Amino acid sequence: MQGQMMDYQLTLPTLLRRSETYFGANEIVTRLPDKSFHRYTYADSCRRARALAVALQALGLERGDRVATLCWNHYQHHEAYLGIPCGGFVLHTLNLRLHPNDLAYIATHAGDRAVIVDQSLTPLLDLFVDRTKIEHVIVVEDGYEQLLSGVDPDAWRDPELDENEAAAMCYTSGTTGMPKGVLYSHRSTMLHTLGVAAGNPMGLGISERDAILPVVPMFHANAWGYPYLATMLGAKLVYPGPHLDPESLLDAFERERVTWTAGVPTIWMGILALIDAEPDRWDLSRLKGMLVGGSAAPRSMIAGFKQRHGLNVVHGWGMTETSPVASTAQLIGDLQEADEDTQFDYIAMQGVPLPLVELRHRDVDGNILPWDGESMGELEIRGPWVAGGYYDTPEQADRWTSDGWFKTGDVVSLHPRGYIQIKDRSKDVIKSGGEWISSVELENALMAHPAVAEAAVIAVPDPKWDERPLAAIVLREGATATADELRAFLAPDFAKWWLPERFEFVAEIPKTSVGKFKKTELREMFSGIPA
Numbered sequence: 001m002q003g004q005m006m007d008y009q010l011t012l013p014t015l016l017r018r019s020e021t022y023f024g025a026n027e028i029v030t031r032l033p034d035k036s037f038h039r040y041t042y043a044d045s046c047r048r049a050r051a052l053a054v055a056l057q058a059l060g061l062e063r064g065d066r067v068a069t070l071c072w073n074h075y076q077h078h079e080a081y082l083g084i085p086c087g088g089f090v091l092h093t094l095n096l097r098l099h100p101n102d103l104a105y106i107a108t109h110a111g112d113r114a115v116i117v118d119q120s121l122t123p124l125l126d127l128f129v130d131r132t133k134i135e136h137v138i139v140v141e142d143g144y145e146q147l148l149s150g151v152d153p154d155a156w157r158d159p160e161l162d163e164n165e166a167a168a169m170c171y172t173s174g175t176t177g178m179p180k181g182v183l184y185s186h187r188s189t190m191l192h193t194l195g196v197a198a199g200n201p202m203g204l205g206i207s208e209r210d211a212i213l214p215v216v217p218m219f220h221a222n223a224w225g226y227p228y229l230a231t232m233l234g235a236k237l238v239y240p241g242p243h244l245d246p247e248s249l250l251d252a253f254e255r256e257r258v259t260w261t262a263g264v265p266t267i268w269m270g271i272l273a274l275i276d277a278e279p280d281r282w283d284l285s286r287l288k289g290m291l292v293g294g295s296a297a298p299r300s301m302i303a304g305f306k307q308r309h310g311l312n313v314v315h316g317w318g319m320t321e322t323s324p325v326a327s328t329a330q331l332i333g334d335l336q337e338a339d340e341d342t343q344f345d346y347i348a349m350q351g352v353p354l355p356l357v358e359l360r361h362r363d364v365d366g367n368i369l370p371w372d373g374e375s376m377g378e379l380e381i382r383g384p385w386v387a388g389g390y391y392d393t394p395e396q397a398d399r400w401t402s403d404g405w406f407k408t409g410d411v412v413s414l415h416p417r418g419y420i421q422i423k424d425r426s427k428d429v430i431k432s433g434g435e436w437i438s439s440v441e442l443e444n445a446l447m448a449h450p451a452v453a454e455a456a457v458i459a460v461p462d463p464k465w466d467e468r469p470l471a472a473i474v475l476r477e478g479a480t481a482t483a484d485e486l487r488a489f490l491a492p493d494f495a496k497w498w499l500p501e502r503f504e505f506v507a508e509i510p511k512t513s514v515g516k517f518k519k520t521e522l523r524e525m526f527s528g529i530p531a
């Protein structure tokens with residue numbers, strides 16, 4: 001027997017209408033390049049998003065056409081997040097930190113027809129636009145305003161899209177291999193938004209009363225869903241513009257009474273160092289949570305924020321392919337009453353999945369592994385906001401199993417209570433004497449040493465063991481430590497064969513376009529050198 005409910009389509013115009021109707025007076029604030037603040041309301045934003053949809057139609061773009069953005073985090077980018085999909089087009093966020101050759105490849109592969117670009121980024125666009133099929137270049141501080149002022153926002157009609165039509169696309173940032181396009185549907189975006197809201201990490205969930213500052217760039221995996229989540233809930237949004245240095249961020253947290261913020265660990269390491277140095281300079285009493293993800297949040301950082309400043313780090317895990325949020329830190333059952341040390345142990349893992357997301361891990365022979373907190377295997381995932389394929393890349397079809405799971409490429413163990421513990425990316429795990437060494441665990445341990453600012457561990461070839469770990473270390477300013485000291489610091493917590501023989505002291509760890517350790521570059525730097 002079939003159910004008898006409406007076949008209501010999950011499409012983004014629902015969010016636009018809801019936000020205008022119920023939260024029109026709530027604020028969206030942007031820090032402009034000159035550091036002043038631009039303020040307007042959701043009502044203004046939705047009106048301009050509708051105008052953008054109408055204007056793109058007037059340019060001759062058709063349903064399903066890709067409209068790219070090359071922008072920092074600001075209110076016009078927010079309008080594009082809503083206006084482009086609500087016009088029936090596909091929002092394609094371009095990563096402004098990529099090389100022009102990569103951008104040429106990505107924009108061409110996606111078939112972008114138009115681009116909205118910040119004035120300050122037009123020199124970058126000029127380096128690759130001729131190699132693409134982009135016909136319309138719309139500069140935010142210039143043509144964009146003219147475009148909007150030339151149309152009547154009330155001419156917008158809901159295109160009544162099928163929920164499975166594409167709303168947005170984003171290419172993986174290419175930490176491993178060529179960038180691959182992920183094509184989000186209206187349905188997956190709506191369900192991801194609801195899923196993130198329902199996830200309620202560590203009981204600190206977000207509502208209309210919150211003020212959210214996404215540090216995570218809007219060109220990186222839907223800005224982790226915050227533009228849509230805030231629009232759905234009516235929460236105040238604070239966009240930092242191009243000002244992502246710790247001092248500017250702390251200033252914005254205080255002035256705009258930010259309650260929730262999110263970004264990769266390197267950002268928070270910088271912030272922690274600054275507030276450690278000047279603990280009384282900023283009033284952060286309203287900040288209830290910082291979502292940290294994209295790479296592993298070191299336990300020492302989680303503990304440092306909580307113990308020295310009373311601030312909650314909420315760990316999250318996800319991928320471009322998973323919209324991106326798939327799991328967040330939770331303290332389930334008696335863990336809510338556990339001592340702080342035990343709680344930090346759990347928060348330092350990669351959390352439990354959001355509702356509707358399912359996980360398993362398998363060994364190289366395809367056997368499903370037990371959730372014993374030890375057995376290591378590749379994490380596989382399925383759910384309504386997980387990619388079912390890459391855009392026009394049939395050669396990658398083997399990333400999906402025949403029974404419908406996506407192979408993440410992350411090597412994990414799963415804890416008996418369901419927590420994910422990421423040990424490595426499969427390409428980064430160190431294979432030594434037939435056993436696996438987790439670079440992430442060694443890095444976390446090293447970053448707990450008081451003299452260490454950053455640590456990245458990579459595999460270097462070894463004639464006897466196949467591979468051995470090498471630790472690249474950035475020391476804190478004015479601090480000293482020797483290789484022997486660091487090895488002795490690790491020794492109590494690791495098997496002897498896990499300890500790196502080689503430590504290289506470097507001025508900085510090379511980073512990817514979204515601020516993760518770029519291990520490919522480290523391997524190039526150190527692989528040839530004998531231990």
Ligand code: ADP
Nearest residue numbers: 172173174175293294295296316317318319320
């Ligand atoms: P890229 O693949 O280019 O790095 P993504 O942002 O899609 O871009 O990266 C997803 C990957 O980032 C995951 O597969 C995982 O390896 C890593 N990652 C994300 N969050 C965490 C986390 N909390 N801890 C450890 N690794 C993480």
